[in-house]
Amino acid sequence: MREVPLIIVGIGGVGRMLLAQIISKRRLHAERYGVTLGVIAVCDSRSAVLELGQGINDANLEDVIELKAAGGSLDEHALGGREYAGLAELVTAVGRPGVIVVDLTATEHTIPGLLYSVEQGYRIVMANKRPLTATQEVYDRLTRAGVTVGGRQGEDGTDYKQLLPVRWETTVGAGLPVISTQQRLVASGDQVHRIAGAFSGTLGYVMAGLEEGRAFSAIVREAYDQGYTEPDPRDDLSGADVARKALILARGLGWSLEMSKVDVTPLYPAELDNLSVEEFLDALPALDSAWAEQVQAAQNEGAALRYVARIEDGQCVVGPAAVAKSSPLGNLSGTDNLIEFHSRWYSPTPLVIQGRGAGIEVTAAGVLSDIIELTTIRYR
Numbered sequence: 001m002r003e004v005p006l007i008i009v010g011i012g013g014v015g016r017m018l019l020a021q022i023i024s025k026r027r028l029h030a031e032r033y034g035v036t037l038g039v040i041a042v043c044d045s046r047s048a049v050l051e052l053g054q055g056i057n058d059a060n061l062e063d064v065i066e067l068k069a070a071g072g073s074l075d076e077h078a079l080g081g082r083e084y085a086g087l088a089e090l091v092t093a094v095g096r097p098g099v100i101v102v103d104l105t106a107t108e109h110t111i112p113g114l115l116y117s118v119e120q121g122y123r124i125v126m127a128n129k130r131p132l133t134a135t136q137e138v139y140d141r142l143t144r145a146g147v148t149v150g151g152r153q154g155e156d157g158t159d160y161k162q163l164l165p166v167r168w169e170t171t172v173g174a175g176l177p178v179i180s181t182q183q184r185l186v187a188s189g190d191q192v193h194r195i196a197g198a199f200s201g202t203l204g205y206v207m208a209g210l211e212e213g214r215a216f217s218a219i220v221r222e223a224y225d226q227g228y229t230e231p232d233p234r235d236d237l238s239g240a241d242v243a244r245k246a247l248i249l250a251r252g253l254g255w256s257l258e259m260s261k262v263d264v265t266p267l268y269p270a271e272l273d274n275l276s277v278e279e280f281l282d283a284l285p286a287l288d289s290a291w292a293e294q295v296q297a298a299q300n301e302g303a304a305l306r307y308v309a310r311i312e313d314g315q316c317v318v319g320p321a322a323v324a325k326s327s328p329l330g331n332l333s334g335t336d337n338l339i340e341f342h343s344r345w346y347s348p349t350p351l352v353i354q355g356r357g358a359g360i361e362v363t364a365a366g367v368l369s370d371i372i373e374l375t376t377i378r379y380r
C-alpha cells in the first residue's frame with residue numbers, strides 16, 4: 001500500500017467535506033489504487049494540527065470536522081494546534097517528499113507557500129481560484145511546475161507538459177470536468193476558437209427569474225433571503241467570481257492575460273457599491289424596468305438573456321448577453337453551470353458540459369479525484 005501524505009489548507013465547508021470523503025472512501029482507494037491518503041497536517045486561518053508520523057487518525061479527523069463545523073479553531077483540537085505562520089512555514093516543518101498540498105482557502109495568502117511547494121517538487125491541488133488569477137507570472141510558475149521539476153522537459157524528446165503535478169479542476173464548474181476537458185482539447189492540438197459559459201448558479205437563478213417576467217429586485221431579494229447569495233449579494237452580482245473563472249480558462253488556452261484586462265459588466269451600477277446590504281437591496285427596484293426592457297429586447301430577437309463568460313478573439317468578456325435561444329446556453333434554465341467549447345473538431349455543434357457547478361459535496365469530490373489522479377502519476 002502506498003501512503004500519500006496530504007497537507008490540507010482551509011477547513012471550511014469544502015475542507016470538512018473532503019476529510020469526510022477521504023475517511024469514507026479509504027477502502028475504495030486501497031482496493032482500486034493501492035493508495036492510502038494520510039492527512040499529516042490541516043490548517044485554518046490561525047492554527048495547524050500536525051501528525052507527521054502515520055498522519056492524523058480518522059477519529060482525530062472526525063474531531064477536526066466537528067470542531068470546525070461548530071465554528072471552533074484548530075488550536076482547540078485534542079492534538080494541540082500550533083500557531084500557523086503561513087503555508088511556506090508549514091511545508092518546511094513537514095518537509096516530507098511526495099506530499100500533496102491541497103489549497104481549500106479563498107485567499108491570496110497561500111501563494112508564497114504554493115510557489116515554495118512546487119519549487120520543492122511537491123504536488124498541488126487547488127480549489128482556490130486566487131493563486132491562478134494573480135499575475136500571469138504566478139500562474140505560469142504554478143501551472144508549469146511539471147515542466148521544470150526534475151528537469152524532465154525534453155530529456156527524451158518528449159514534452160511532459162501534460163504531466164503537471166498540479167490540478168485545479170474545481171476552480172471552474174466545481175466537480176464538472178471543465179479544466180481537464182479543456183486540457184485534453186489543447187493537448188490534442190484542436191483549436192478552441194470560442195468558449196462561452198454560465199458559471200454562476202446564483203446568476204443563473206437571477207436570469208431565469210427575469211426570463212419568467214419577474215422583477216429583478218424581487219428575485220435578488222428572494223435569493224438573498226433564501227441564502228442562495230453570498231452574505232453580500234454584490235459578491236455574486238459583481239461578476240468578479242465569474243471573471244476569475246473566465247481568466248483561468250483563457251490562460252488555459254495559452255493566453256497571456258491579466259485580471260485587469262477581463263471586461264466585466266456587473267448586474268448593478270457602480271454607485272450602489274458603497275451602500276450597506278439593506279440599502280443596496282432597497283435601491284434595486286429602480287433597476288427593474290431597465291432589466292425588463294433588456295429581457296424583452298432579447299426575446300424580440302428570438303434570443304435569451306444570460307450572464308455569460310465569453311473567451312474569443314483575444315477578448316475575455318463577462319456580463320449579461322443575448323444568446324441564441326436554440327444554443328445550449330439559450331436552453332439553459334435554473335442554476336446549472338454550462339460551458340460550450342467551440343473548436344475545429346467541435347463545430348458547428350460545440351462540446352458541451354452541463355451540471356451542478358457548486359456545492360461542497362461535488363467540489364470536495366472533484367478535489368478528491370484530483371488528489372487520486374496525482375497519486376497515479378509518477379514523475380521524477
Ligand SMILES: NC(=O)c1ccc[n+]([C@@H]2O[C@H](COP(=O)([O-])OP(=O)(O)OC[C@H]3O[C@@H](n4cnc5c(N)ncnc54)[C@H](OP(=O)(O)O)[C@@H]3O)[C@@H](O)[C@H]2O)c1
Nearest residue numbers: 010011012013014044045104105106109127128358359363
Ligand atoms: N463551496 C463551493 O461550492 C465551491 C465550489 C467550487 C470552488 N470552491 C472554492 O473552494 C474554496 C473553499 O471553499 P469553502 O466554501 O470551503 O470556503 P470557506 O468555508 O470560506 O472556508 C475557507 C477556509 O479557509 C481558511 N483560511 C482562510 N484564510 C486562510 C489562510 N490564510 N491560511 C489558511 N487557511 C485559511 C478558513 O479558515 P477559518 O476556518 O479559520 O476561517 C476556512 O477554514 C474556495 O476557494 C472556493 O471558491 C467552492
